[in-house]
Amino acid sequence: MPGASTAIDREVENTIKEIEKTIVVPIPDDVPRLVIPDMGVPDDDILEQLESRRDFGATSWEDGKVSGVVYHGGKDLVDLTNKAFALFNLSNPLHPDVFPGLRKIEAEIVKMVLDLYNAPDGACGATTSGGTESIIMAVRAHIIWARKHRGISNPNMQVFTFVFPTTAHAAFEKAVEYFGIEATRVPVDSKSQKVDINAVKRAINRNTCLIVGSAVTYPHGVADDIEALGKLAEKYKIGLHVDCCLGSFIMPFLKEAGFPAPAFDFRVAGVTSISCDTHKYGFAPKGSSVVMYRNKTLRHCQYYTITGWPGGIYASPSIAGSRPGSLIAGCWAAMLKMGKMGYLESCRDIVGCRVRIQAAIEVMPELEVIGDPCASVIAFGTASSSSRLNIFAIMDAMKTRGWILSPLQHPECVHLACTRLTVLVTDKFIQDIRDAIDEVKAEPEKYAKGSAAIYGMAVAIPDQTIVEDICNGFIDTLYEV
Numbered sequence: 001m002p003g004a005s006t007a008i009d010r011e012v013e014n015t016i017k018e019i020e021k022t023i024v025v026p027i028p029d030d031v032p033r034l035v036i037p038d039m040g041v042p043d044d045d046i047l048e049q050l051e052s053r054r055d056f057g058a059t060s061w062e063d064g065k066v067s068g069v070v071y072h073g074g075k076d077l078v079d080l081t082n083k084a085f086a087l088f089n090l091s092n093p094l095h096p097d098v099f100p101g102l103r104k105i106e107a108e109i110v111k112m113v114l115d116l117y118n119a120p121d122g123a124c125g126a127t128t129s130g131g132t133e134s135i136i137m138a139v140r141a142h143i144i145w146a147r148k149h150r151g152i153s154n155p156n157m158q159v160f161t162f163v164f165p166t167t168a169h170a171a172f173e174k175a176v177e178y179f180g181i182e183a184t185r186v187p188v189d190s191k192s193q194k195v196d197i198n199a200v201k202r203a204i205n206r207n208t209c210l211i212v213g214s215a216v217t218y219p220h221g222v223a224d225d226i227e228a229l230g231k232l233a234e235k236y237k238i239g240l241h242v243d244c245c246l247g248s249f250i251m252p253f254l255k256e257a258g259f260p261a262p263a264f265d266f267r268v269a270g271v272t273s274i275s276c277d278t279h280k281y282g283f284a285p286k287g288s289s290v291v292m293y294r295n296k297t298l299r300h301c302q303y304y305t306i307t308g309w310p311g312g313i314y315a316s317p318s319i320a321g322s323r324p325g326s327l328i329a330g331c332w333a334a335m336l337k338m339g340k341m342g343y344l345e346s347c348r349d350i351v352g353c354r355v356r357i358q359a360a361i362e363v364m365p366e367l368e369v370i371g372d373p374c375a376s377v378i379a380f381g382t383a384s385s386s387s388r389l390n391i392f393a394i395m396d397a398m399k400t401r402g403w404i405l406s407p408l409q410h411p412e413c414v415h416l417a418c419t420r421l422t423v424l425v426t427d428k429f430i431q432d433i434r435d436a437i438d439e440v441k442a443e444p445e446k447y448a449k450g451s452a453a454i455y456g457m458a459v460a461i462p463d464q465t466i467v468e469d470i471c472n473g474f475i476d477t478l479y480e481v
């Protein structure tokens with residue numbers, strides 16, 4: 001109805017304006033920089049302005065109250081990686097002839113991560129800018145592989161489907177949209193939150209090129225049954241990608257750290273590719289991940305080459321052309337500094353922190369743990385017996401205590417990705433969550449309008465394009481000066 005749609009448009013506009021007010025905040029005494037200054041600005045002034053902008057209104061992650069985001073944060077490691085950045089500031093792996101040492105560093109990062117993931121002889125990989133790019137590359141590799149090696153001439157990308165659990169990271173949806181392929185989303189078991197293996201089996205058809213499992217999932221920190229998925233991949237001769245972006249440097253150390261350790265790596269025969277984020281629990285600076293393949297045939301399917309371009313014969317491994325060598329050097333330095341013993345200790349502390357928080361939540365009658373977490377992430381919602389208590393109101397009450405938790409939906413819950421910084425405030429978290437619950441119970445109205453209202457509205461809106469409009473408006477605000 002025209003009248004209704006105008007009213008909705010107005011509401012969307014108002015909502016975006018509200019978002020803008022919280023995001024585009026003026027910084028006191030800050031000089032706006034809207035055009036390149038005619039004369040260069042002195043170094044000291046530049047650094048002073050950078051520092052003031054860094055510090056303005058920033059959530060202090062240093063006290064360990066932010067879910068994920070900064071996974072290590074130790075000064076020694078930051079100092080070392082800064083020095084590594086400086087040494088390779090100008091370098092670019094697109095030019096291995098100019099920066100031969102950088103090439104070696106990058107190759108060694110891939111080799112070390114392959115070793116961690118028990119890769120067989122002939123396995124290989126590439127570095128990327130992060131988990132999303134690693135996943136997009138693995139999807140591309142399997143599509144091209146299906147075109148080239150499954151005998152389909154003149155293929156239409158639509159003929160390739162791939163099958164992934166609804167809990168798989170949004171990066172898989174992004175890949176589906178970017179490549180214009182079909183995908184089947186498979187439900188997860190409502191109790192364990194692991195993908196329903198029978199549903200995966202039913203979804204596989206003759207055009208399927210890839211199935212997906214996570215170790216662990218972003219929402220609930222759960223490992224899918226990779227062994228069962230591997231058997232399906234072998235049986236139907238299709239690819240299996242294991243998303244270890246978040247499991248990164250936790251999954252490989254679980255067993256030695258004394259925790260139950262589900263299968264996740266190349267020891268499962270059907271696994272054809274794995275993504276592992278060095279910039280999460282590998283503690284590398286942001287902008288760093290590794291995608292691994294069981295063999296070179298698959299990795300070749302990731303590459304892009306053009307031989308007849310007037311700019312010369314061009315070949316690059318991933319989406320980017322030029323890439324920052326400084327990040328690669330920073331990643332390599334972080335891995336060497338940590339060493340396997342450092343990662344083992346981190347795994348023990350971080351997963352130990354999740355286990356303690358889980359045990360505490362399990363005895364809180366108002367809350368229930370979602371799924372069967374095995375690594376660093378714990379998700380929880382309100383127990384069915386406390387259905388009038390809103391988990392997002394509790395999340396907001398935690399925010400007033402300095403905690404930034406991540407909201408999740410289907411089912412409604414929140415999660416905490418424990419880091420080395422959370423380890424130091426485990427008891428504080430347990431105490432604060434107890435207090436937050438009591439506060440929301442005592443004053444339910446106090447937090448009724450915040451995240452609880454937003455998420456309640458988002459779920460209730462029948463037309464999800466309205467939510468998409470708000471998301472687009474949100475991204476627009478990020479570029480407002």
Ligand SMILES: Cc1ncc(COP(=O)(O)O)c(C=O)c1O
Binds near residue numbers: 131132217244247
């Ligand atoms: C399981 C999983 N996969 C992929 C990603 C995407 O990683 P990035 O944000 O580095 O692109 C994430 C990010 O949290 C994740 O948790």
